[in-house]
Amino acid sequence: MASIEEALMVVDGFKLKIPKEVYKPSDDTFLLLKNLRVSKGEKVLEVGCGCGILALKAAKKAEKVVATDLNPIAVLAAKENVKLNRLTRKVEVREGDLFKPIRKNEKFDLIIFNPPYLPTTKKNKVEGWIEKAWDGGPTGRKIIDRFLAEAKTFLKKGGRILMVQSTLSNVEKTIKKLSRKGFQVNILDKKEFDFETLVCFEAEKVE
Numbered sequence: 001m002a003s004i005e006e007a008l009m010v011v012d013g014f015k016l017k018i019p020k021e022v023y024k025p026s027d028d029t030f031l032l033l034k035n036l037r038v039s040k041g042e043k044v045l046e047v048g049c050g051c052g053i054l055a056l057k058a059a060k061k062a063e064k065v066v067a068t069d070l071n072p073i074a075v076l077a078a079k080e081n082v083k084l085n086r087l088t089r090k091v092e093v094r095e096g097d098l099f100k101p102i103r104k105n106e107k108f109d110l111i112i113f114n115p116p117y118l119p120t121t122k123k124n125k126v127e128g129w130i131e132k133a134w135d136g137g138p139t140g141r142k143i144i145d146r147f148l149a150e151a152k153t154f155l156k157k158g159g160r161i162l163m164v165q166s167t168l169s170n171v172e173k174t175i176k177k178l179s180r181k182g183f184q185v186n187i188l189d190k191k192e193f194d195f196e197t198l199v200c201f202e203a204e205k206v207e
């Protein structure tokens with residue numbers, strides 16, 4: 001009988017089952033976890049939830065969390081992890097591309113996104129869903145730019161975007177785009193490596 005390869009992790013007190021085709025919480029996830037601030041009663045959206053760790057953490061304070069992912073295996077894993085951590089009352093997991101699973105009249109106080117941000121070429125393509133976790137196309141911005149074009153519509157006034165991105169995919173460009181769209185951007189944290197720096201920032205919708 002074929003077995004589904006699955007890792008078990010405990011992150012920040014949350015038990016997580018993570019199938020092979022789902023992104024394992026890594027440095028970018030941990031940078032977001034460290035900088036995640038949610039106030040009581042807030043409504044939170046996580047786009048690209050993977051195994052669901054950030055949505056689970058947000059649900060400790062939020063009134064409601066909607067978590068989405070394009071990868072159907074991630075959606076199943078996140079649903080299972082929500083049950084495992086007894087947060088079904090607060091977290092709803094939906095499958096789909098970026099904001100497609102969100103109704104036009106749904107507005108959030110906070111949108112969290114750890115996007116696929118690595119520049120990729122045909123040569124370094126990998127088969128399967130897991131590639132969606134890091135494949136940012138030739139410039140690394142394929143998904144980031146689509147996200148930035150739509151995110152504002154789903155935020156309440158004063159709402160925030162919490163994001164992490166690598167310097168390999170032009171963080172300045174993201175910040176410029178957000179500023180032009182009426183966001184005030186604050187860099188919250190950084191983690192440096194030999195080949196890249198991960199930058200965690202929050203953008204508040206002021207206009």
Ligand SMILES: C[S@@+](CC[C@H](N)C(=O)[O-])C[C@H]1O[C@@H](n2cnc3c(N)ncnc32)[C@H](O)[C@@H]1O
Pocket residue numbers: 023024025026028029047048049050051052053054068069070071074096097098114115116132133134143
């Ligand atoms: C870097 S992983 C982050 C996973 C998790 N949020 C974390 O921080 O550990 C990026 C996630 O975004 C998902 N994703 C990629 N493109 C997407 C899209 N167009 N719409 C929704 N989710 C997407 C991937 O399947 C993956 O689960």
